Amino acid sequence: MVVDEGTEQEVDRLFHAMADATRRDILQRCTGDGLSVTRLAAAYPMSFAAVHKHVDVLARAGLVRRQRRGREQLVHTEHDGLRQLRQALDDLERTWRARADRMSDLLAEPGHRTPNTDGGQRR
Amino acid sequence: MVVDEGTEQEVDRLFHAMADATRRDILQRCTGDGLSVTRLAAAYPMSFAAVHKHVDVLARAGLVRRQRRGREQLVHTEHDGLRQLRQALDDLERTWRARADRMSDLLAEPGHRTPNTDGGQRR
DNA sequence: TTCATCTACAACCATTTGGTTACACGTTAG
DNA sequence: CTAACGTGTAACCAAATGGTTGTAGATGAA
Numbered sequence: 001m002v003v004d005e006g007t008e009q010e011v012d013r014l015f016h017a018m019a020d021a022t023r024r025d026i027l028q029r030c031t032g033d034g035l036s037v038t039r040l041a042a043a044y045p046m047s048f049a050a051v052h053k054h055v056d057v058l059a060r061a062g063l064v065r066r067q068r069r070g071r072e073q074l075v076h077t078e079h080d081g082l083r084q085l086r087q088a089l090d091d092l093e094r095t096w097r098a099r100a101d102r103m104s105d106l107l108a109e110p111g112h113r114t115p116n117t118d119g120g121q122r123r
Numbered sequence: 124m125v126v127d128e129g130t131e132q133e134v135d136r137l138f139h140a141m142a143d144a145t146r147r148d149i150l151q152r153c154t155g156d157g158l159s160v161t162r163l164a165a166a167y168p169m170s171f172a173a174v175h176k177h178v179d180v181l182a183r184a185g186l187v188r189r190q191r192r193g194r195e196q197l198v199h200t201e202h203d204g205l206r207q208l209r210q211a212l213d214d215l216e217r218t219w220r221a222r223a224d225r226m227s228d229l230l231a232e233p234g235h236r237t238p239n240t241d242g243g244q245r246r
Numbered sequence: 247t248t249c250a251t252c253t254a255c256a257a258c259c260a261t262t263t264g265g266t267t268a269c270a271c272g273t274t275a276g
Numbered sequence: 277c278t279a280a281c282g283t284g285t286a287a288c289c290a291a292a293t294g295g296t297t298g299t300a301g302a303t304g305a306a
Contacts, residue, residue: 008144015142020294021131024215031219038252050295052254057293071252071303082216089209092147096200099154143264161282173265175284180263194273194282 010062011088017061018085022046023054027077030064034074133185134211140184141208145169146177150200153187157197 017023022044029035029043041051055075058064063081067074140146145167152158152166164174178198181187186204190197 011147012142012144015138019135019138019142021135022294024134027215028219036252037254046294047296048253049255049297053294073253077219082212082219086209086212089205089212092150093205093209095151096154096205099151145264159282160284169264170266171283172267172285176264196283 010084013061014063014081014085014088017057017063020054020057022051023058026051026054026058026075027063027082030075030077032076034067034076036069036072036074038072040075133207136180136184137186137204137208137211140180140186143177143180145174146181149174149177149181149198150186150205153198153200155199157190157199159192159195159197161195163198 025044026040029040037052037055038048040055041048044051055064055066058075058077059066061081062084063078064075065078067076148167149163152163160175160178161171163178164171167174178187178189181198181200182189184204185207186201187198188201190199
């Protein structure tokens, strides 16, 4: 079971969430015990609302979890999200490698000539 | 110093390029020997121009390389790009882990100033 | 109670994104 | 040479993104 179809959108969200320096920084800051959104917002040259939106993007991607503490909302990065991301990368690379292997099988037959950097990175 | 500042944008581009199912699929299809853009385009329910743009995004992120062959342009996925991405993830996780460790150290100390770290943020 | 804080969200705006069609330019085939 | 093909790009469009200000609801402190 490589990727289960419906997950494609999840992967989209994951990569998209990571494609912003501010959001990646948020992930780092919210490691361990969480940070309140206002504390977080104070760290960036943008409005509270903007940071709030960033946190929202991260949350929808499953990269952070929010936990209420009184009137504050603690944000902490969800370790599992990172793992999921890595998983997605692994999946990609595995499929890609498998494809490359099948490729060279085909190319192993005589009469074929590859002009490019023939994919021989195994062992 | 792990931070390479200018690289932040590169990482942005990498993750952004990956945040689209079509582009991820292109990466898989162009493994091994390349595919011409028109061959590629035939595989998707969108115009040649659209696919051409996707390839462009991938190329600017360093995830594919183009090679001219006559009137065709062969696209093949750049293995190093994937490695770079994984590297970025590793860096993130490492920093994150380090931060978690320092966290407990800092919490032991009486007072600490907040390092602004407001850098690297453009849209 | 009253006030300051923190959060949530709406309305708005500029830019980017992802798609379209159309067209011009090389290159290969007949 | 001429025609077909593959590519590159421009002009355009709708929707999403990333930001803003403003406002309102909870919550905690005085």
